[in-house]
Amino acid sequence: MRPGAHHQGDSSVAEQVPARYPYAARIFDFDGTLVDTGDTNLRAVHAALTIHGVRAPLGWLRGVPLADLTVLRARLRDDLGASLVCSDQEIVSTARAYWLSHNDRLRPVEAVASAARAAAASGPVAVASANDGQIVRASLAVSGLAGLFAVVVAREDVARLKPAPDAFLAAASWIGCEPSTCLVYENTDDGITAAGLAGMDVIDVRATPWSICRPPGPV
CATH class of the missing domain: 1.10.150 (DNA polymerase; domain 1)
Structure with missing residues (x-):
């Protein structure tokens, strides 16, 4: 875990949380994390x-x-x-x-969308989803978030879905940064497991307040 990773931030001002740490990129899950689907x-x-x-x-x-x-x-x-x-x-x-x-009918999860907007203003952001790519891209557009993400990794882009780390590793590779320098936002246990196996820190957006942690990695 990185120095200071025990810091906790109120999800109502979530955009302030990741800016405090030197992550090279932020990677967001889609379903239930960025957008209420x-x-x-x-x-x-x-x-x-x-x-x-x-x-x-x-x-x-x-x-x-x-x-x-x-x-x-x-x-x-x-x-x-x-x-x-x-x-x-x-x-x-x-x-x-x-x-x-x-x-x-879709609406963004505003606390996470705010975090994504703030992160996009200072560095690369990506989506790593187990959903279909056409669905993810169209839904990001409807939710007003499509312009934030240069990289979208979907189910058709990987061999294994979460809890395997493939989607997060692909997102880091496509962005061009090391997995250990990425911060993930997730809302499922499988997604958090996948982030840990990818060697990434993660925020569980279900928690209040938010905190940054490093789930267990590969044995």
Whole structure:
């Protein structure tokens, strides 16, 4: 952990937190971190499953990791006795079509958006997401945040999704800086694990107040 990494800052003035440390870049998760996407994401997956012949209750979907389609297929089979006969790409494409026609409902998470704006004024910022790239870019645009990010890493850009570190490592590489010099903003346990495995400090934006920590790295 870097010197001073125990400093805590009020998330209501979150843009002041990262400026106190000499990070070369800041990397932001998208879903639920930069933009409140929960309801749209849930309904997009629900619509995709319905179109492909699987009826999954919305309440059940709230408890399932929606980004990992292998896990989603297994949970559908084990919990509901249902199976998807379509490909992963067909699910993604169908969910994307729903999302892009309903993304006017999206709103930025203002504390994190403020931190991103402040960070972009002093150095490179990136997005590292397990969501589809077209969805991420379109949703950033609708939320007024697209101009901040020169780099967007999405699910199609990596071999493994979070909690693997691939997305964060790709973001650092594309920016052109060492992973250890990056600060990550995340809102999930899998994302925090991924940041630690990438050797990056992280702010868990679910916490109040925010604090900067270094999750455990690779053994």
